[in-house]
Each structure stands twice: as structure tokens, then as C-alpha cells.
Amino acid sequence: MDELRERPGPPWRQWVERAGRGPAWRSALLVALFTQVGAGWAAHAQSGRVALDGFARLLLLIGPALLVVRHRYPAAVVCGVSVVTLVYVACGYPYGPVFLSLALACFAAVVAGRRRAAWGAVGLLWAGHLLIGHWLYRWLPPAGDGPTPWAQEVGVTAWVLAVLAVSELVRVRREQWARERSERAAAAKRRVDEERLRIARELHDVLAHSISVINVQAGVGLALLDSDPEQARSALSTIKAASKEALGEVRQVLDTLRSPGEAPRTPAPGLDRLPELVEQAAAAGLRVKVTAEGEASALPPGLDLAAFRILQEALTNVVRHSGARTARILLGWRPRLLELRVDDDGPASGGASEGGGSGLIGMRERAAALGGAPPRGGRGWCACRPG
Secondary structure, eight states, X not given: OGGGSOOOOOHHHHHHHHTTTSOHHHHHHHHHHHHHHHHHHHHHHOTTSOOOOHHHHHHHHHHHHHHTTTTTSHHHHHHHHHHHHHHHHHTTOOOSTHHHHHHHHHHHHHHTTOHHHHHHHHHXXXXXXXXXXXXXXXXXXXXXXXOOOHHHHHHHHHHHHHHHHHHHHHHHHHHHHHHHHHHXXXXXXXXXXXXXXXXXXXXXXXXXXXXXXXXXXXHHHHHHTTTOHHHHHHHHHHHHHHHHHHHHHHHHHHHHHHOTXXXXXXXXXXXXXXXXXXXXXXXXXXXXXXXXXSOOOOOOHHHHHHHHHHHHHHHHHHHHHBOOSEEEEEEEEETTEXXXXXXXXXXXXXXXXXXXXXXXXXHHHHHHHTTOOOOTTSOSEEEEOOO
């Protein structure tokens, strides 16, 4: 689970991730205090504007008060703050921190995905300021005020665009990081599913083979218990050996679940254990002939295990679903390719499957995972050998 845990990242990324998700009343309270104090300083610097009165102080409180619910109602808040700010400007009060509330409301709306509301509210304020500064100033306070300089209009426009650009940048980055997290989570889930499937396939191959051998030998032991005790004893010995081997392999598979990061205590089975498979099949009454073509070479552990399991499942299917008494294994060593082929000389028994059993599916999956597939004609299996 430690591998799936998100890294904190740089401080600026943490701020972007948390933006718009923390307690809203704290930032609203800070904005209210800063606006009240900053507006007083602005009033001293802009002596030509209308002096701050009770109505101005109320407007300076309404904006931050609306910010408390900006995460729940981003569109309504940005529109409300825009109207409050426009009324403040129309009354002729000094410019200054009053625009801070609008910036935060616009930021919250864009990050929340309410882009049209944010752009519309900011556009309303900009158009209203343009209208007041170049036409309605004749009838609005302060008395004797002239048209707003175009340089100031350029500054207001630049401020509006900067607020929107920063908001859009934060929104895009957060969406990108959200997609990355989703992709990592999906990849982690896919790895877990693949590991679960691998373990299920290993358990099936181990248990199906061993239980098939045990089942056959148990039948032999029961049939010969009275007439041939020595043969029955031999069958019981085979059952004991097969069950012991199955328990060991199951324990090895389960150990990988308990400590997935540790190396296995015993090596995984490979083609070097093919003689054991032949002996177990012989104990179950199946004579197996092994033929090799080409020059044998060392295989990677994954390919070696897959080849062993495919042969194990194939012999298990012959024992369980065929009336054959003889089977032939062909190992075809080719450049960058290992071909496995198992044939038997008997008809299908009454319990034969129609090709949809878990064993056949497992063989297909093992071969496909290594870049192989059933060869042309649908008989046997091929697996690519890297390097």
C-alpha cells in the first residue's frame, strides 16, 4: 500500500490541491479584516473620492460574508460579489481592497467548474465600470468628477484578465492531476487483479494436477485393497507423495501473498521437473513419451514456470478427460521460441469438457502473457522466449 500512497509534492502544488476545499470562513474573515483596514488607507490616499461611511463599511462586509458559502454556491456568490462591488464603485468610494473579494469569488467559481458564471460576473463588473467611468459619472458621486483615464481602464482590464488566467491555470492543473491520480489508481487496481488472477491460476494448476493423481490412485487402491495389497500400498504411497508436493506448492503460493516483496523460499518449478510429471502421470496409469527438437537452452524464470504449468495442466486433462493410456510431449526449441505440444491416443471420456474449462483458459492466458498463442491448427501451445 505504501507504493500507492500519494507523495505530498512541492508546497505550491499542495496549495493548488487544497484551494477551494478548506474552511471558507477563515479566509473570508481574513479578507474582511484586510478590506476594512485597507479601505481606510485607500481613503486617505484618494482624497477626491467619497469618504467612507456606514454604507461603505457595510458593502465591504457583505462581499467577504458571501465568500463563506463560495464552495457550496460558487455561481451565486461570484454574481453577488460582483453586484456588491459594482454598487461600491458607483457610489464613488475609494478604489482598493474591495476587489479582493471578487477575485476570490471568481477563483472559487472557475475552480468549481462554473466558468460561465465567473466570466459573466467579471464581465458585468468591467462593463459597469466602463459605463460609470465614461458616461454615468456626470450623475454619480463624487461631484465634479471627470471621466476615468483610459490608462486606468487598461489597468482594470489587465487585473481582470490576470485573475481569470490564474483561476483557469489552477483549474487545468487540478483536472490534470485528478486524471493522473485516476490513471494511477486504475493501473494499481489492474496490477492487483492480475496478481489475483496469477495466484488463482497457480492454485488451480497445482490442485487440479495433484487431486487428479490422488483421485486415480485412490481408485486403484480401493480396487486392489483386498486382491493386491502391495499394489494398493504403492497407490497410497503415491497419494502421500502427491499430497505432500501439493501442500508444499500451495504453501509457496500463499507465502507470496503474505510477503509479496520478499523472494520465494523455494525456486519456482520449471522444465527441469518434467521427469517428475512423467512419473506422476505413470503412477496414474498414463505412459508419457517426451521428444525434444532443437537445442535446449536456459529459459527465463517466468517462461520456464509457464511451460511447466502448461504441460502439467495438459497431462492433468489427459488423465481426467481422456481414455488414453499413452501421451506424447514435444518440446520444440526454436530461435526465440519454445513450442509445446501434447497429444494422446485415446477418445474423450464422459467428463471431457468442450474447451471452456478453467485449465484451458489458464493455458491460453499463460501463453498470451508471454507473447504466445495456440499455433495454426489449434493444437499445442507456443510461447515467445525473450532474448
